[in-house]
Amino acid sequence: xxxxxxxxxxxxxxxxxxxxxxxxxxxxxxxxxxxxxxxxxxxxxxxxxxxxxxxxxxxxxxxxxxxxxxxxxxxxxxxxxxxxxxxxxxxxxxxxxxxxxxxxxxxxxxxxxxxxxxxxxxxxxxxxxxxxxxxxxxxxxxxxxxxxxxxxxxxxxxxxxxxxxxxxxxxxxxxxxxxxxxxxxxxxxxxxxxxxxxxxxxxxxxxxxxxxxxxxxxxxxxxxxxxxxxxxxxxxxxxxxxxxxxxxxxxxxxxxxxxxx
Ligand SMILES: [Zn+2]
Numbered sequence: 001x002x003x004x005x006x007x008x009x010x011x012x013x014x015x016x017x018x019x020x021x022x023x024x025x026x027x028x029x030x031x032x033x034x035x036x037x038x039x040x041x042x043x044x045x046x047x048x049x050x051x052x053x054x055x056x057x058x059x060x061x062x063x064x065x066x067x068x069x070x071x072x073x074x075x076x077x078x079x080x081x082x083x084x085x086x087x088x089x090x091x092x093x094x095x096x097x098x099x100x101x102x103x104x105x106x107x108x109x110x111x112x113x114x115x116x117x118x119x120x121x122x123x124x125x126x127x128x129x130x131x132x133x134x135x136x137x138x139x140x141x142x143x144x145x146x147x148x149x150x151x152x153x154x155x156x157x158x159x160x161x162x163x164x165x166x167x168x169x170x171x172x173x174x175x176x177x178x179x180x181x182x183x184x185x186x187x188x189x190x191x192x193x194x195x196x197x198x199x200x201x202x203x204x205x206x207x208x209x210x211x212x213x214x215x216x217x218x219x220x221x222x223x224x225x226x227x228x229x230x231x232x233x234x235x236x237x238x239x240x241x242x243x244x245x246x247x248x249x250x251x252x253x254x255x256x257x258x259x260x261x
Contacts, residue, residue, distance in 0.1 A: 003034030007228035009207035013047035016211035035225040040065035052086035061089035066096040090117040091125030124158030181205035184215025
């Protein structure tokens with residue numbers, strides 16, 4: 001059976017799911033929910049690949065999170081071993097300045113992963129988190145991507161995960177050919193309604209980023225990929241389309257960015 005709903009960014013590979021991963025995946029199967037399990041390090045990327053190989057509606061994204069660059073570097077040889085039919089994306093990679101981190105060490109690992117994605121013709125999963133009250137990490141990421149775009153063209157593509165930028169930033173990602181995804185945050189704040197309205201339906205993706213930021217009515221608990229259904233419901237409301245229309249549209253978008261169905 002293939003999926004009806006898709007959570008395009010979650011972390012069943014993290015320790016939060018250690019004790020009941022099997023049960024969570026079974027519940028997802030019952031609800032027709034698939035997910036892209038996103039690596040944050042070599043170890044969690046390996047676990048993402050293992051889960052994807054074992055479960056039909058699970059796929060893997062492999063890479064090094066910007067907050068992990070003080071612990072390890074991106075070793076493309078090791079990540080090459082993780083490539084395969086169900087490895088459909090590279091990341092999550094990008095820039096995270098939330099706690100005052102410096103650009104340079106993160107940028108080095110980010111560029112390695114952009115090169116790796118281009119060499120293997122895979123999309124990027126972008127993690128971008130600016131300092132509070134600024135859009136600095138977005139501005140720097142766009143500067144890097146715009147530079148690559150000149151030579152890579154359409155080969156450079158991907159998903160701007162957990163979008164928290166403004167209209168202008170969204171437009172720049174759209175111009176670069178990227179998809180934009182929103183989490184359960186849209187179920188408890190109206191802050192992103194305007195930007196969500198501006199993103200065309202054919203460039204939107206749904207995600208939970210579980211175990212983080214559970215949507216209403218699960219606030220305060222560990223998030224799970226099947227809660228993406230709540231993100232779909234709210235996104236359909238904001239976009240003024242039926243749930244069925246959004247379900248079909250997301251399926252089409254997944255086919256075009258990730259070649260999955
Ligand atoms: Zn994540």
